[in-house]
Amino acid sequence: MLKFSSIALLAIVAAPSSxxxxxxxxxxxxxxxxxxxxxxxxxxxxxLFATVERTELKAPSDIPMDDVxxxxxxxxxxxxxxxxxxxxxxxGCVLTDDTGxxxxxxxxxxxxxxxxxxxxxxxxxxxxxxxxxxxxSNLYYTPSQAQLAAWLVENSxxxxxxxxxxxxxxxxxxxxxxxxxxxxxxxxDPVIITAKQSFHGRTLAALTATxxxxxxxxxxYGGEMVRGFEYVEYNNKEDLVAMVEEMNTTPEEDAAQxxxxxxAAIMLEALQGEGGIITGDPEYFALARKLxxxxxxxxxxxxxxxxxxxxxxxxxxxxxxxxxxxxTSAKALGGGVPIGAMCARGEAADVLGPGDHASTYGGNxxxxxxGLAVAQYFSDHNILDNVKARGDQLSAGLNKLAEKYxxxxxxxxxxxxxxxxxxxxDAGVTAGELVGDLMNEGLLTVAAGPSVxxxxxxxxxxxxxxxQALGIFERTVSNRVLSP
Numbered sequence: 044m045l046k047f048s049s050i051a052l053l054a055i056v057a058a059p060s061s062x063x064x065x066x067x068x069x070x071x072x073x074x075x076x077x078x079x080x081x082x083x084x085x086x087x088x089x090x091l092f093a094t095v096e097r098t099e100l101k102a103p104s105d106i107p108m109d110d111v112x113x114x115x116x117x118x119x120x121x122x123x124x125x126x127x128x129x130x131x132x133x134x135g136c137v138l139t140d141d142t143g144x145x146x147x148x149x150x151x152x153x154x155x156x157x158x159x160x161x162x163x164x165x166x167x168x169x170x171x172x173x174x175x176x177x178x179x180s181n182l183y184y185t186p187s188q189a190q191l192a193a194w195l196v197e198n199s200x201x202x203x204x205x206x207x208x209x210x211x212x213x214x215x216x217x218x219x220x221x222x223x224x225x226x227x228x229x230x231x232d233p234v235i236i237t238a239k240q241s242f243h244g245r246t247l248a249a250l251t252a253t254x255x256x257x258x259x260x261x262x263x264y265g266g267e268m269v270r271g272f273e274y275v276e277y278n279n280k281e282d283l284v285a286m287v288e289e290m291n292t293t294p295e296e297d298a299a300q301x302x303x304x305x306x307a308a309i310m311l312e313a314l315q316g317e318g319g320i321i322t323g324d325p326e327y328f329a330l331a332r333k334l335x336x337x338x339x340x341x342x343x344x345x346x347x348x349x350x351x352x353x354x355x356x357x358x359x360x361x362x363x364x365x366x367x368x369x370x371t372s373a374k375a376l377g378g379g380v381p382i383g384a385m386c387a388r389g390e391a392a393d394v395l396g397p398g399d400h401a402s403t404y405g406g407n408x409x410x411x412x413x414g415l416a417v418a419q420y421f422s423d424h425n426i427l428d429n430v431k432a433r434g435d436q437l438s439a440g441l442n443k444l445a446e447k448y449x450x451x452x453x454x455x456x457x458x459x460x461x462x463x464x465x466x467x468x469d470a471g472v473t474a475g476e477l478v479g480d481l482m483n484e485g486l487l488t489v490a491a492g493p494s495v496x497x498x499x500x501x502x503x504x505x506x507x508x509x510x511q512a513l514g515i516f517e518r519t520v521s522n523r524v525l526s527p
Contacts, residue, residue, distance in 0.1 A: 111141070126482060133160025136501050136508050138487065149500040149512055150487045154316070154348045154461065157375035158420055159501035165378050168416035169409060177409040181401065187411035194418050198357055200366040201386035205395070206406030210347030210373035211244025213383035216400055217310070217343050217369045218248050220387065222271070224394045225307035228339055232297065233307035234290040238277035240318030240492075243310070243345055252310060255318075271307075277315060278324040287334045308341040308369075309334065313359030316348040319492040320456045320463030325363040332365045341368040341391055347383075348461065351375035352421060352502055355431040355459030362458055375502070380413035382406075426502050433504050434459040440513040441498075448520050456495075460502060463495040472523050480523065486515040 106114070111129045129141040136159050138148045151157070158165055172187065179185060192204040207213055218235060225233035235252065237243070243252040250258055251268035259268050273290060275282040293304040309331045315321040335342040344367040349359030351372060356362055360370065368391040373383035383405075387394070404410070420426065438455055441464050445452040451472065453465040466474050474490040481488050481496075491497040500508070 126479065128482065135159045135161070136504050144485070146482070146485050146487050147500075147508060147512055147515070148487050149498045149504075150489045151499050151501045152379055153374070153489060154353055154499040155374040156379045157351060157353075157417055157426075157502045158378045159503050162378065162416075162420070162503075164420050165380075165413060165416045168412045169380065172409050172412035175408075178404065178407045180403060181406065185406070185408050185411070187408045187415060188406035191406075191411045191414045191418070194415070195372075195384060195386055199370070199386060200388050201370070201392070202388045203386070203392040205385045205387075205400065206411070207383040207385065207402040208381050208404050208410070209244070209383045210345075210371065211246045211249045211383075212402065212405075213347065213371035213373055213385045214243045214249040214252065214310075214345060215246050216385040217308075217345075217371050218252065219400055220369060220385070220391065220394050221308035221310075221341050221343065223399065224341060224391060225305065227394070228305070229303060230305045230307065231302045232271070232293070232304040234271055234273055234304060235308045235310055236273050236275060236283070236286055236290065236306060237310045238312070238315070238318075239274050240277060240315055240321070241312055241345075242315070242317035243312075244347075277311075277318070277321060278327045280327055280330050283309075283327070283330060283334065287338060291338055306335070306338045306340040308343050310343040310345065312345045312349065313363055314349040314354065314458060314461060316461065316497075317491060319465075319495045320461065320497060322456065322458060323359075323363045325365075328360070328363045328365045335368070343367055344370040346370045347373045349458070351417070352427055352430055353459055353461045353499070355427060355434055357421075357427065359458070376417065377410055377413040378417040380410055382410035382414055424503075429504075430459045430502050433500075433506065433509050434462065436506060436509045437462050437498060437513070440509065441516075444513070444517055444520065447517075448524055451520055451524060460498070460500055460504065462498045463491050464498075466494050466496065468494065470523075477519065477523070480519045481515060484515050484519050486512055486519075 108114075112127070115125070130138050131141050132139045133148065136148050138146045138160065140146070148156075148160070151159070188206060192206070195201060195204045205216055207216060221235055222233050237252045237254050239254045241252070241254050243249045247262065248269045250262065251272050254274035262268065273286055275286045287306055287309075290304060290306050293302060297304060311323065311328070311331060313323045313328070332342050334340075342365070344360045346359055350370070351357065351374065353359070353375060354362055358370065360367055366388070368389060369385065369387045371383070371385050376382050376384060437460070441455040441462065445455060445464065451467060451470040453467050456463050456465070466472065466477060474492070474494050474496050477496055478488050478490050489497045489499065498512070500512070
């Protein structure tokens, strides 16, 4: 019997094209059929020929692009409810769809595209960086990460920064930091207190911190999400005091087993975006700061949506007069290029050491060059002043419309260019439906909960563009009022 070595078999399987090799014969009687008689008579080895067909990859250019929604329906997991709109380009505060229709963009990638679309400075920064080096991992030093970390620290209460790729990752990092800090204090059962109607991300711990049960459905174990989170009413001081007191007390049966419960952190948004554009009460946040200090816990501010100038100040917590121990940033930090940061001060900045936390892409040169371009643009073009002026203009215009159409519109809320207007419960239209109407009229907005229309334009938006948006909004509301 002719035996094939494992190496020979691997060669057959792995070969990219036709190949030939020989296998030693253990008996002289083994011969290969051949057209050459003299070769078969004298050979002491067997020649084996195999042909392996090459696998051809389908190139992206081979995929027809005449039906983009159809491709989404067939190939993309249905985790989003998308509007019937295919965007193909943008410039400044204007987006263009595949039919050539233009839209005034007051979504900005959901509070992300701070410099609008096709910004020259951002394009130049990213182009120059990817032409040099775009990723090497965090095994080495890179200049752009060092410079962006320095900018974040020099313009905030933080002492050090950790980079990742998104807001959810930044919040996961903050949660891990809080738990390690609590462990260092001797807590075995650390509790992080968050606010109802908050939103902190879609990863499992960040989702648990998001105190909205509708997002938890189907992701628990034994009826529980990640353990160690408790929820309080946002801006309710009595509720916060009671929860901190309860969580700082270890149940007797747990204490008997050597366990110790305590508050690890109070984690809050300075402005609840997804919860309906609810601004934080300065007295509530001052109390949270006091309770955290008294408990030895950390105060964490989620700045993912409200931060990076969106409120008219660089950081949302600056509007309420507190300094957190940890704050997180993403979205506008890279102007639309994915990047996140978890920033800490004091002892919190030194809790995590090598191996405690990491991110393969975190702080890569490409993303950090984008962050630096955004930061430089803020300084060169006085972006915060523009946010304040245009935010005041937007508020004034929305308030006038609320007075003019009281059957549909209620209160105006928010800071800077993170504004919302509430739709009355008996208006006959939901926020989501009104957003759809506005899109048809050429204005892109986004709902914040079931009853608030959110306006989050790029931070470069002009006075004329605010007036244009207000005109479209009035026309759309008026059509709803006049509809039978």
